[in-house]
Structure formats: C-alpha cells, structure tokens
Amino acid sequence: MTMLQQKRPVYVVADNIISSLGFTTGENFVNLKNNISGIRVHEDPILSPAPVTISRIDTQEITSRATRFMDSQNHDRPAAAYTRLEKLIILSMHDAVTSSGVDPRGKRVLFILSTTKGNIDLLEERNRTAFNHRRLYLWELARTLGTYFGMQNTPMVISNACISGVVAITMAKRLIQAGLYDQAIVTGGDIATEFVISGFQSFQALSPEPCKPFDLNRTGLSLGEGCGTMVLSAEPAPEQINIIVAGTSISNDANHISGPSRTGEELSAAINQSISEAGLSPTDIHYISAHGTATPFNDEMESKAIGLSHLADVPLNSYKGYWGHTLGAAGIIESVAAIHSLREDFLIRSAGFETRGVTTPVNVIDRNRRAKLTTCLKTASGFGGCNAAAIYQKL
Amino acid sequence: MELTVTSFCHIHENKVIVNDNLLFFQGNFINFADFIKTVYKQEQINYPKFYKMDSVSKLGFLATDLVLKARTIAGYASEAVGIIFSNSSSSLDTDVAHHETICDRSNYFPSPSVFVYTLPNIVIGEVCIKHKIKGENAFLVSESFDPQMIFNIVHEHFENNRMEACLCGWVEMMGNKFNALVMLVEKDGRAHDTASFAPIAFNVTKMKELFEHN
Numbered sequence: 320m321t322m323l324q325q326k327r328p329v330y331v332v333a334d335n336i337i338s339s340l341g342f343t344t345g346e347n348f349v350n351l352k353n354n355i356s357g358i359r360v361h362e363d364p365i366l367s368p369a370p371v372t373i374s375r376i377d378t379q380e381i382t383s384r385a386t387r388f389m390d391s392q393n394h395d396r397p398a399a400a401y402t403r404l405e406k407l408i409i410l411s412m413h414d415a416v417t418s419s420g421v422d423p424r425g426k427r428v429l430f431i432l433s434t435t436k437g438n439i440d441l442l443e444e445r446n447r448t449a450f451n452h453r454r455l456y457l458w459e460l461a462r463t464l465g466t467y468f469g470m471q472n473t474p475m476v477i478s479n480a481c482i483s484g485v486v487a488i489t490m491a492k493r494l495i496q497a498g499l500y501d502q503a504i505v506t507g508g509d510i511a512t513e514f515v516i517s518g519f520q521s522f523q524a525l526s527p528e529p530c531k532p533f534d535l536n537r538t539g540l541s542l543g544e545g546c547g548t549m550v551l552s553a554e555p556a557p558e559q560i561n562i563i564v565a566g567t568s569i570s571n572d573a574n575h576i577s578g579p580s581r582t583g584e585e586l587s588a589a590i591n592q593s594i595s596e597a598g599l600s601p602t603d604i605h606y607i608s609a610h611g612t613a614t615p616f617n618d619e620m621e622s623k624a625i626g627l628s629h630l631a632d633v634p635l636n637s638y639k640g641y642w643g644h645t646l647g648a649a650g651i652i653e654s655v656a657a658i659h660s661l662r663e664d665f666l667i668r669s670a671g672f673e674t675r676g677v678t679t680p681v682n683v684i685d686r687n688r689r690a691k692l693t694t695c696l697k698t699a700s701g702f703g704g705c706n707a708a709a710i711y712q713k714l
Numbered sequence: 715m716e717l718t719v720t721s722f723c724h725i726h727e728n729k730v731i732v733n734d735n736l737l738f739f740q741g742n743f744i745n746f747a748d749f750i751k752t753v754y755k756q757e758q759i760n761y762p763k764f765y766k767m768d769s770v771s772k773l774g775f776l777a778t779d780l781v782l783k784a785r786t787i788a789g790y791a792s793e794a795v796g797i798i799f800s801n802s803s804s805s806l807d808t809d810v811a812h813h814e815t816i817c818d819r820s821n822y823f824p825s826p827s828v829f830v831y832t833l834p835n836i837v838i839g840e841v842c843i844k845h846k847i848k849g850e851n852a853f854l855v856s857e858s859f860d861p862q863m864i865f866n867i868v869h870e871h872f873e874n875n876r877m878e879a880c881l882c883g884w885v886e887m888m889g890n891k892f893n894a895l896v897m898l899v900e901k902d903g904r905a906h907d908t909a910s911f912a913p914i915a916f917n918v919t920k921m922k923e924l925f926e927h928n
Contacts (some may be wrong), residue, residue, distance in 0.1 A: 368819055435833060437804075441815045457804050457855040475863065476855040479835045486852050490867070497870045514809070515818045518829035568876075570852045573792065573842040578832045585848055588793060592876075644877050702830060703839030705851060 328563045331711070332556035333400035333419030334655040335411045337546040338642045339374040342384065343414060347652075348659050351667045354685065356641050358529035358541045365445075367516050367552045370434070372527060374402075374543030374643035375511050381406050389414065394467065401463070402438050402450055407546040408464055408508045415548035417467070420554070421502045423468040429467065429500040432461040432638050433487035433507035434647035440512045447604035472500075480544060481701030482569070484547070484650020485709050489567035491551050501553045508546035516542060522577070525615055530644075532611030532637035533618050533668060534676040535676030540612045543643025547652035561660050565694070565712040566597030569668065572704035578655050579700055583623030586706040590628040593708040599694065601629040601633070604710075606666060606695040609681075611637020612644055613671065617700060620676040624706075630696070636684045640670025650699050657695045661713045666690050715872055717916035719897045721785035722883075723777040724928045725753075726893040731928050733911035750776060757783075760856045768808040768831035768880045769892070771840045774799060775886035777896040778841045784911070785898055786846065787870065787879050794878040796849040798867050802890040802921050804834045804855050844882075850876050858894070859884045861921035862875055868899055868916070885923070895925050 335343060338358025339348040350357075357374040366373070385406035389398040391668045398406060416423055423430070441450050453459045461474035477487045478628070484507040491503035509515075519525050519542060523601060526539035536580040555561045570589040580586065594601060608632060609621055623632060638653045660666060665687070672683045697709045726730045730738040730753055744810050750772045754764060767775060787795055808831040824894045830836060835853035838839055842848065850871055856863060864882050871877040883895045899916050914920050 368822065370895065387795070438807075439809060442817075444784075444817070455806060456802065458802065458857045471862075473856070477852065478833070478855050479851075479853050480833045490852070492873075493870050494866065497866070499866060513816060514813060514832075517816075517822075517824040518812060518826075518832065521824040521829055522826045569852065570793070571797075571839065571842040571848050573846050573848050575838050575843070576839040577826070588848070701835075702833055703835040705835060705839070705841055706772050 324430055324659035327553050327698045329336040329492045329495050329551050329553060330550045330555045331549055331562045331564065331658055333415045333550040335415040335548045336652045336655050337376065337411045338543065338645065338652065339376055340428060340641065342398040342410065344659060348656065351629055351641055351656060352524040352665065354668050354687065356670050358426055358643050362478065366511060366513055372529065372605055372695065374541065376407065376544045377467055384410060389541050396506040402454060403440065404438055404508055404510050405460065405463060408506055409467055410462065411548045412506050415550050416504060419550035420671065421550055421552065423470050423504060424503065426471060427501040428470065429472060429491060429494060430465055430470050431477060431478045431491055431503060431505045432464065432474055433483040433651060435478060435480060435483060435509050436512065436515060439514045442514065449691035454705045472699050479705060480703050482650060482699040482707040483647045484707045485697060485699045485707035486569060487651060488549060488564060488650065488654060488709055489569060489707065492564045492567055496550060496555055503551045504548065505549045505651060507553060507648040509648055511542055511544045526613065529671055530613035530639050531671030532613040532639050533675060533677055533681060534636050534672045535674040537613040537615065537618065537676055538658050539642040540614050541639065543645045545642055545645030545648035545652050547648050547655055549651055549655060558664050561714040562661060563712050563714060564709060566710040567591040568596065570706045572706065573694050576704065577702055583620045583627055585698055586621065586624035586698065587627035589706045589708040590624060593710050597710040597712065599710065604630055604633050604696050605692045608653050608695060608697045609635050609637045610699045611639050613639060619677050621700065622679040622681045623697065625681050631680050632681050632682050634666055634684045634690065636667055636669035650707065654697050654711065657697055658711050661695055661711060663691045664689055664692050696704060702706060717869065717872055717896060717899050717901060718913040719916050720900045720913045721781045721898040721911065722896065722924060723780040724924065725773060725777050730780065733784055734928065737780070746892055747769060767840060770805060770807060770885060770887035770922050771837040773887050773892055773894045774837035774896065775840050775844065777885070777894040778881055781881065781896050781898050782845060790879050792848040794849055795847045796871060796877040796880045797841060797851040798864060798880060798882040799838055799885050800854040800856055800860065800864065800868065801886040802832060802855065802857055802885060805832050805885060807887050807889065808832050833875045841881065861918045861927050864921065865918050872901065
C-alpha cells in the first residue's frame with residue numbers, strides 16, 4: 320500500500336438520523352441510551368394483509384413536520400408535491416446540512432444518495448395519480464432532492480442492497496481524497512412498503528417479534544424505516560470532537576445471491592483491508608457496530624468473519640433490535656450512532672440479546688456502559704454476496 | 715496512471731459486439747428473452763443457473779462472460795478483480811414483475827426467486843459467482859451512461875492498488891429495451907495475448923465512442 324495514511328483526512332462534520340425513535344440524531348441517541356426499541360406490531364392493510372412487526376415512522380408526524388418546514392421555505396412546490404420518502408430525506412438533509420455549515424450549492428460538493436427501493440410505493444395503485452411515474456427512477460429521486468437544495472453537481476446514486484449506505488460513505492471518502500470534491504452530503508433512505516415486506520415474507524425471513532441479533536432464540540429479521548445523512552468534509556468542523564472516516568473496504572463472497580458466505584472469509588478480508596487502510600491493527604479497534612440482521616445465517620457468518628479478523632473480544636452491538644433493518648439507510652444511521660458512541664464514550668446494549676447463539680464467540684454488549692472509545696468498525700453485508708467495512712476514528 | 719480496456723462487449727440494437735467484431739445479430743427480434751437465449755445457445759455458455767436469472771442479470775452476465783472469453787482474468791487473485799456496474803432503471807424491470815404478484819389480494823403469490831432480483835447489484839453477485847471475483851464492487855444508478863463517473867471510480871481504485879483488473883460499464887434493461895457495455899480494464903504494460911484486438915486507452919472519450927459507435 321502506498322502512503323495511504325498521508326492522504327488528507329475526511330471528517331464527519333454533521334449528521335442526522337430519522338427513524339421511529341426520532342427526527343434528529345440527538346433524539347435517536349437518547350432513546351438508544353434508554354434501550355427503547357421502535358419495533359411494534361402494525362396492522363395496516365397498506366403494508367400487509369396480516370399484522371407485521373416493523374419499526375415505522377409515524378406518517379402524520381412526517382406530514383406535519385414536512386409541511387411546517389417546507390412550506391415555510393418559499394419553495395416552488397408545497398410539501399404535498401413530495402413523496403413520503405422524499406419528505407423524510409429532505410428533512411434529514413436539511414437538519415444535517417444546516418448544522419454542517421456546508422453550502423449544498425457549492426461546486427465542490429458531491430451529493431450521494433443511498434437507497435435500495437427509492438419511491439417503490441409509486442407502483443401502488445393509490446399513488447399512481449399523485450406522482451409522476453418517473454419518480455420511480457432512482458436518479459430522478461436524487462435529482463428531485465438535489466434540485467430542492469439547489470445543488471449544481473449531478474447526484475450519485477448507490478443501490479447496492481443492504482451495504483448501500485456504507486458504499487455511499489466509502490465513495491464519498493475516496494472521491495474527496497482523490498481531490499475531486501471537498502465535501503459530500505451522503506444520504507440514505509428506505510421506507511416500509513408492501514413491496515419489500517411481501518418479499519421478505521416470501522423468504523420467511525421476518526421475525527414475528529422484535530429481532531434478536533446474535534441471540535440463541537433469534538427468529539429472523541425485523542424491517543424498519545429510516546433515513547440518515549452524514550456530511551463529510553476535507554476540513555474539520557470547528558468546536559467539536561473530530562471524527563474521521565479512516566478506512567473503508569468492499570468485497571464479494573462469490574458464493575450465493577441470497578445467502579452469505581459459509582466461512583466469513585470475504586467479510587473478514589474487507590474488515591482487514593479497512594483496518595490496514597486506516598493504518599491500524601485489530602487491537603486498535605474498541606467497538607464494532609455489526610450488521611446483525613438476526614437471521615440465522617447472517618449472524619453466524621458475521622461472527623466467523625469477526626473471529627477471523629481477531630476481533631472476537633471487541634465489544635459489539637447491532638442496532639437492528641432498535642430500528643429494524645432500514646436497508647439503504649442502515650449503513651448510514653448505524654454509522655452515525657456508532658460515531659456518537661465514540662463522541663460520548665458510551666456503548667449501547669445490543670437490543671434483543673440474552674444468550675449467545677452463534678458458534679464463533681463474539682463479545683455482544685449486554686448492558687449499557689461507559690468505555691473509553693477512539694476507534695470503531697462498522698460492518699454490513701447484503702444480497703448479491705456483498706460485504707462492506709468502515710473504520711471511524713476520533714482524533 | 716495509464717489504464718487500458720483490454721476486452722469489451724456491447725449488446726444493444728439486437729446485436730452482440732465483442733472487441734469490434736459482430737458476434738451475433740438477430741434480424742427477426744421478438745423479445746429480449748428469446749434474443750438472449752439465442753445468444754446464450756450460440757455461444758455455448760453452458761451454465762444452467764443462467765435460466766433462473768432475471769433479464770438484467772442475464773444481460774450483464776452474458777456480456778461479462780463474452781468479455782472474459784476473449785480475455786482471461788485467470789492470472790489475477792480473486793480479491794484483485796473488481797466490478798463497477800451502472801444503469802438507469804435499477805431493477806425496475808423485475809420490480810414490476812414482483813409487484814404483479816402482490817397487487818391483487820385475492821391472487822397473492824410473492825416469490826423469493828423473483829424478489830431476490832429486485833436489487834440491481836444482484837447481477838454483480840451472479841458475475842462474481844461464475845468468475846470467482848471477490849474484490850471491490852458497487853452498483854450505481856444514473857440517468858444515462860456516465861463515463862466520467864465510471865472513470866473517476868475505476869481510476870481511483872487502480873491508483874490506490876485496490877484492483878489489478880476491473881469489469882465496468884452499463885447494464886440497462888427495461889421492458890424489451892436493453893443496452894449493455896461491459897469493459898475489462900487492466901493496467902498498462904501487461905502482456906497482451908489477444909492478437910485480434912488492440913487495447914484501447916481507458917478514458918472518457920473512448921468510453922463514449924464505444925458506447926455510441928460500436
């Protein structure tokens with residue numbers, strides 16, 4: 320490797336999380352610290368013929384917040400002209416961008432959108448007349464958002480299954496370090512739809528109760544709605560603890576399109592590469608924010624990978640027990656939560672975990688605690704055999 | 715860093731072009747399924763999983779297979795080969811098929827074998843499985859083929875020694891409209907054994923030319 324450590328650092332200068340647990344990172348982190356899960360049983364024919372256990376953002380809350388905020392901004396179009404997902408993303412981006420001080424219209428600002436399904440609810444009969452069919456295209460969704468914020472660069476869209484969020488952060492870091500941009504607004508979002516719920520149901524992957532990552536009695540995943548934004552910059556933000564994206568890596572299992580690697584070697588390779596890009600060694604990692612979907616195979620594979628990378632003793636949690644699996648948002652909001660753990664030197668209990676249910680030992684965080692934290696690892700894996708790892712470091 | 719396209723395949727307008735040679739043309743085009751099956755048979759690819767794939771995966775898989783038939787990557791470690799694909803419609807072609815299985819509550823039959831293809835990066839997964847590729851990979855969505863974006867990403871990978879070879883390009887499929895351009899990019903100076911094809915410089919202008927004129 321050639322002088323990677325000498326590249327200019329990329330700082331996380333602002334962020335936002337929107338989920339069932341709140342509309343800001345602060346609100347979400349308070350609820351995480353109180354170990355409150357947003358996963359509930361929802362009986363809503365729009366989502367599923369039968370009751371479904373998911374983490375859902377309150378629709379009236381989205382509408383009233385979006386209307387209050389957007390209609391006060393003197394834009395050409397009222398809040399009602401934007402889809403559910405667009406409203407969420409605009410609220411998320413606005414919150415993060417405002418506190419970052421970055422001008423989204425800047426020539427050196429890159430906007431990256433991470434999503435798996437975008438406005439897929441526009442396929443539904445009930446939404447057909449209200450919105451133009453074009454908004455189903457992810458680039459059109461991104462353009463709608465870019466236009467809202469007056470951006471001049473064409474947005475980049477990453478749609479890479481459950482690792483999309485980490486891939487988006489990875490792209491932003493690399494393109495800033497390559498000198499092509501100075502700042503990046505990285506946003507991810509996916510909503511709960513009948514489309515996605517029916518698909519995961521057909522895989523029999525959904526848990527009837529809130530999911531229990533790494534637990535002996537885990538019964539599958541919980542889906543969730545989420546949206547998050549991370550603003551990255553080549554310049555540190557004044558008056559705050561500096562966090563950098565220190566290393567990133569992506570790999571593929573080359574094994575199966577809907578099941579993870581049997582050995583975990585490929586995720587482990589991504590973890591090792593991200594640690595080495597950060598100029599660190601495994602003993603420098605203080606905390607792992609795992610993918611932890613609570614499907615039998617994912618958690619098993621992930622624990623093998625963590626063992627292979629000599630990280631079995633490192634405290635680890637999954638946020639899926641709080642937010643469910645938020646798909647294209649997951650890599651971003653879970654990274655933001657992990658970064659806040661670093662900022663506050665505080666480890667959040669892994670919700671739903673009681674007894675270890677994976678064959679390779681991992682150190683799942685079973686109660687909240689203070690801990691001195693400098694460096695954390697975020698992992699993600701997804702359909703198509705993809706894996707991603709990112710290292711965040713407090714300077 | 716100088717990079718070269720050492721093999722490419724362009725499938726569009728009912729024809730298949732590999733390294734400037736017209737490999738296949740269908741005068742009596744009926745639909746994509748028939749077209750791609752005919753190419754698959756003619757090229758004797760013999761990979762039964764092909765039949766289970768959705769259209770965009772078949773398209774990307776086949777284009778890649780033809781690229782790698784013309785130019786092997788066997789000399790590279792699995793981790794040293796990467797894939798950067800992009801398109802306009804993501805997986806919308808298959809999304810519509812999945813939606814049709816759930817839009818009528820009296821006839822509700824969502825299927826995992828359809829649903830798994832409602833992600834655009836599955837085509838990358840299929841290619842990785844066939845060719846044992848384990849390196850960096852990403853799927854991007856843009857309104858139209860964006861050679862500058864592809865160049866920036868691929869070039870950055872090589873600059874940082876994350877890849878020694880990269881499959882990259884465009885794999886677009888919607889309805890019966892399709893267009894795939896898959897390129898194999900390698901570092902300059904590596905011994906070139908494909909006598910019939912002179913490698914092309916990997917840059918934005920050349921990519922545009924390949925996309926528009928081949």
